[in-house]
Amino acid sequence: MKKYKKHSLLLLVIVMFILPLLLDIYWLDVLTLVLFYVVLTQGLNIVVGYTGLLDLGYAAFFAVGAYTTAILMTTFHWSFWLTLPVAALFAAVAGIIVGTPTLRLRSDYLAIVTLGFGEIVRILAINLDITGSSSGIYGIPRPTIGSYVLSSQQDFYYLILIVAIISVLVVYRLGHSRIGRAWVYIREDEDAAEAMGINRIRLKLLSYATGAVIGSLAGSIFAVKMSAIAPLSFSFLQSVMILLAVVLGGLGSIPGVVIGAALVIVLPEVLRGAEDWRYLIFGVALVIMMIFRPQGILPKKYETEDRSDLDEKEETNDKDHSMSV
Amino acid sequence: MKSLLKLTNVNSYYGKIRALNNLSLEINEGEIVALLGSNGAGKSTTLKTISGLVKPKSGEIEWNGQSLVGVPPHKIVESGIIHVPEGRRIFGGLTITENLELGAFTFRKNKKWVREGIERSFDLFPRLKERAKQPAGTLSGGEQQMLAISRGLMGDPKLLMLDEPSMGLAPIIVQEIMRIIKEINKQGTTILLIEQNAKAALRLANRGYLIEIGNIIMHDTADVLRMDDKIIKAYLGA
């Protein structure tokens, strides 16, 4: 079972690496955007899916990454690769800044505070000179590896593909660790978690910071891929779309969230032909999907084994001790 | 004696889990019937199926000659069956008085009934009167249970179904509640009672059912059940 899963995963990765050879530039670009969303949704999944903190301003971290890289590369002529750790650091700090005042808040108050932070970041970007105000920053140089300049669609596709794979791996491993479980305990019952000796403050901040770092990574690559960034890309709507992908796919479920990311990007593209009807259809589709799959398309399963034992209550079941959480 | 409620071969599920398995039971007018059974046997599910919270997959539920299958819960309440659920389920953010008023929702047009009902509840449980304006969520567990029972009575039940009313209550209150149940019954309300405190329940009840894995495995008068070895071992103690 598990082996089968591993094989199909490997196959998927290989297909993803071959795809650029088969797709035209347009679809390659759409797919690249999907991969950006995969990274973003993985990050948000930690905060919303694992820890259960509703974040309506996640695009802010995407912005922190994008602007940090853009500014360091254009104004200070840094190498792209050096900007990554700095962006991650800034994002982690931003995550903690958002996190700290929200620690005492319960879900919906949290939602508005994160929304507020997201808006503040966007408005700052619009108004500050260093962020190029509303026209943003453009002419961001291409990253180089040795003497090779990453500039084609394919180059960026592969770059974000690798980052997407890494982020999936990171989120998977964190999720299946002591830290990841603690996040889930907090989501399920904060007080009970605290009673079990889990320091909710520290873990919530860690969750925000980790989510922020992943989001910033997407932002950094976004900056060099687009070569131009503007505040409009980091609006509330962007935050909502990322959240949409996470919930649509299935909160806390890594494959689910990947599917969610693909849907949220690809569906509107497929619907382009419908012109004016495009977003109406998209909206209706969202409603229908949620009605039929309220837990998301591929929800996280917590009861891993088959439930045949449930009818015959007295049957004991001590054959299999190992269990993938 | 007139049969009031009759369940025939009822099957209820939670998703794929089967909680009631061809369950049949009958309650006559004016009786107190006790429902005994271990944890997870399906006692609460039986009540939930009667009150419409769980829809049976098959089987018949007959109330005063009418089928209750598929009738929504609020209609069932209007027809005189009131279910005081396990875990109290009081409205924590509302005051004691408001909780009681909602208990009389089906009598909302009858202001006098509501007022008198609240008075009666306060007479029954003076502790509630002291806290009439307090949010019910701040009450202690026992106080909440008292509120839950009085709220059920506000709906003027013909059949009152109580799910573990003594859970979490001080002994003196349990005695009180048992007395009150008897009293309510005397005034003409039929009662279906789930109790882990089997001793008290069987002392109160006319008849009892023993339920196991969603099925009735024994039913008889309370006096007979009290002497049964199996019941003594599992529910009464030597």
Next chain:
Amino acid sequence: MDVFLQIFFDGLVMGAFYSLIALGYTMVYGIIKLLNFAHGDFYMLGAFIGYALLSFITGDGGLNAGLLGIGAVFIITMIIVGLAGIGVERIAYRPLLTAPRLSILITAIGVSLSLEYASMIGWGASYKVYPIKLSKNGLEIIGAQISFAQIGLIVLSALLMLGLRLFIEKTIYGKAMRAIALDQSACSLMGINVYRIISLTFFIGAFLAAGAGIMSGVYYGTINFMMGFIIGLKAFTAAVLGGIGNITGAMIGGLVLGLVESYGTYYLGGSWKDVLAFGILILFLVFKPTGILGAKEMERM
């Protein structure tokens, strides 16, 4: 001209709009804990249906609809949109009432997109100009001007708020609404038809939003299919600031937000006013995590 007072009036007007929408937001939240992101779109829908009806009765270019006609348009529109609110609840929200809360948030976004783009298809993407204009008459108070329309707007939202509050606190239906918010299945055990009460809530919410929508069309003069988005967001902010779920809180939150933005525009400039508004909101919530009037959630171990 007394600038300080004038700014105060400007803020009150903006705040009154926020309040009206925040009321519906808070009500719907109060009962099913749904952040109804589509709520702003009922405001938009109200504006458009009002526009269609007004255009119909005023004919092309005619400007005198008569007070009675306008009143009728208001009522009819609000009822139509109220019914639309019920319809949306029935189709998009009811099947998800028992689902995780975030799922229903997503349907709300879906509904919002659907309403916006359906209106776009129906009425076009560009701005529509409202067929009636307001008189500019008004009062002067120590040099600051306030028009009768503005006074009417503020008084009306205050009255609606009071009425709603009485409804929720004193009537049995209002109590049932609050009880449903706490425990739906326990409510059905009280003989409450839970769905009917939820429908009623959506009706009232959409009804009020539609009223605000027409008022906005009349007051500002133009409407378009995205008009509900920003104001919906602001109303959400106002509702939370006031203490979400609390009727008076929504009203106060709306007014406070309007005033903060108004003074913020004056003293800091339009581009920073939102930073000020959100900054105040965040700071406030840090010290009072449940908003201005929100009660602390009772939770016992």
Next chain:
Amino acid sequence: SSKTGSGDNASGDEILVGVLLPVTGNNATDGKDMLNAMKMAVEKINSDGGVLKKKIKLEVADDGCDPQMATTAANKLVSKKVVAIVGGYCSGSTLPASGVFHNANIPMIVAAANSSELPKQGYDTLFLINGLVPDQAQSGADYFKDKGAKNIAIIHDNSAYAKDLADFAKKSVEENGGKTIAFEAINPEEKDFGSLMTKLKSLKPDGTYFTGYYAAGGLMLKQFKQKGVSGSFMVGDGSYSPDIIQIAGSEAANDLLVTATPTANFIPGAEEFVNNYKSKYNLSPGPFSALSYNGMNLLVDALKRADSTDQDKLKKALKETKAFEGIGQVIEFSDKNTLNQSNFHVMKVVGGEFTLEK
């Protein structure tokens, strides 16, 4: 690993030309007017036998005036292997899109967008045929100076174009000896500018210059008049649309000033164009219809001169354009690929119609 757009991109008997415009969103009215004009031009060209013995075919992509949408749309056009691009309405979305085309070495003729940031990028693929923001700012400032308006309030909406125009307007006003008494930004999605107008009123400006787009411009104008703010109200070409009069109401719109390159209606010799447009679309041409028409014709002209769809040759031909006669303008490019001379005028609304003021 670049130049993905080059190569065989005029296969068959068609030449594919990309169009990048906001055909949805707040600026869709102007966007659609521009598209109409381009279609009209193409129809004429094709019925005259096409170019290089082939017919022109348009591939339209919507940028919605949104930078991210524009980038995706631009990539889509690149992947369709278009020969060149005509379009570009909002500078904010044209900026990133122009980078995509530059990377693919596809020439772009920008028909409307005119922020000074566009030529600053130094792309040899980018050709701008609308007058630039600094000239526009200058014409506005000069007008104020002529009328003796010294204290000027400037308001923008934070879009790339509006901010640029506001910055240059401030500079020009101050160089002209005037004073910028307010420099404010608004959020174009909002409707209530009451407190901003109160602030203006208390500052008693001689003139107010709003540099954003018409939707917000109309509302602001209306509230400007309602509040009774002093001085005249001027807008930039982002607000040059009949819609602004509609929104503000013709009463409030009276005396509104606009800095813009004049519409076809005002151009001598454009009657034929206006009539054709009207009979085809049952609408008056929009403010940027003529420019769009010119852009398309300029491209065809360049294709003819290059005698090839090869991009390097096309670029060269465009660059070497000499006195191309379009409707209301003669196009020649500076070394920055911008117009050698711009053509800004001040228009004024009289009786609900735009009239040429200066």
Next chain:
Amino acid sequence: MSILTVKNLKLQFGGLLAVNDLSFTVEKNTISSIIGPNGAGKTSVFNMITGFYRPTSGEIELDGTSLINNKPSQITKLGMARTFQNLRLFPNLSALDNVKSGMHCRTKEAVWGALFHTKSQKEEERLIEEVAQECIDFVGVRKYMKRSAKNLPYGAQRYLEIARALATKPKILLLDEPAAGLNFEEKQYLIQLIRRIRDEFNITVLMIEHDMGLIKEISENITVIDYGCKIAEGTPDEVLKNEKVIEAYLGKEDVI
């Protein structure tokens, strides 16, 4: 030797004095109980001891360390575990995952270990798994190990909460009405379980209970409170005969 000392504890909710000048001590390795009428303040005392409520005044010491101003998580780490009167399991997680939560405060691997699957991390995961299974076996809910906590029978949920508390490796375990909702047979099992917890793990047990049968059988020491004040103290035999206790709490009838 006493393990838990409560001195002059006071708790006020607005106008309501829920706990009033309460003092008591719990001796090491005993099974002790707090009883009293509903609303007397028993759960509130637990909530103060475990850090969920901040006392208005008073002192609480665990093994000589003051617990005042400590967060619940810190108190748990110091060796105190509890269950809740209204079950507070992690409803959607499997029983096993629920119990694993207890080990959180006894382990320390962080992000680094998780990302790189270091040797010590793997070792620790194995330990967590092992301890969790042990605890599950100990309370006897192995057959439900993989099911979501919310789908377990009520009694199993009660035992599961105990298992989860045990996984924190406490010195003292606080049980809030552990027998509520259990039938006679199950109560017998619970009695054995509590004894074994004390005897096999040397854990001190302090519980709140309304079931006098259970109290009589295993409790070595009882504190009775009413309206937040202590009204009696002693062995079950002494306390259950106390007139004040009978009047306020037990009543005259035998309902056990």
